[in-house]
Amino acid sequence: MQKLGTVVIDDSILGPSDAGKQMEIEVFSEDSETLIRIDCHDFQELLARKLPSGILIPIISALRDFFSKKGSHSVTVKVIGKYQMNRKYPVEMTPEEFYILEEKIKENVQKFIEKKKH
Numbered sequence: 329m330q331k332l333g334t335v336v337i338d339d340s341i342l343g344p345s346d347a348g349k350q351m352e353i354e355v356f357s358e359d360s361e362t363l364i365r366i367d368c369h370d371f372q373e374l375l376a377r378k379l380p381s382g383i384l385i386p387i388i389s390a391l392r393d394f395f396s397k398k399g400s401h402s403v404t405v406k407v408i409g410k411y412q413m414n415r416k417y418p419v420e421m422t423p424e425e426f427y428i429l430e431e432k433i434k435e436n437v438q439k440f441i442e443k444k445k446h
Contacts (some may be wrong), residue, residue, distance in 0.1 A: 329358040332426040335433050337383065343441060346370075353433065355389065357421050364391060364415040372410045384413075386436035391415060391438050 331354065338350035349370035356363040368375050374382045395403070395417045397446065404416040421429070 329356045329363070331356050332421060332423050333430065336343065337387075337434070337437055341434060341437055341441070342383070343445075351383065351387075355426055355429065360418070360420045362395075362417045362419060362421040362439060364417070366413040366415070367411065368413065371413045375407055375410055375413060376426045386440040390429070390433040390436040391417075394432055397408055397420065408422055 333355055335353040335355070336350055337353070342349060350365040351371060354365040354367070356365070366384070368384075370380060371384075374380065374384045379383045380388045391403075395401075398417075399420050400417050400419040402418060405416045406416075409413065409420075
């Protein structure tokens with residue numbers, strides 16, 4: 329499994345109300361599949377429901393949009409304990425594409441935070 333990178337959503341994006349909190353989104357590629365591992369240690373309440381909530385909404389939206397454009401509309405989702413969500417897509421991602429996804433995730437989260445403020 330090749331790690332393509334980690335997207336870090338921290339208080340520089342989340343703002344002062346979530347000071348000291350962060351969410352790491354690790355991206356791996358293996359055998360024509362992409363694994364997204366979302367670490368929710370600082371946001372355990374987001375995995376307590378069946379549907380995504382809070383800042384998971386713009387993250388999942390960015391993933392859905394990105395992989396839809398690659399022709400993948402299916403995803404396998406597995407929640408591990410209270411802290412981690414794994415999402416597996418049946419398409420391979422290149423290292424160059426990781427940076428596109430990273431920007432899309434951060435952009436979606438920033439827009440979500442701005443809407444929440446108003």
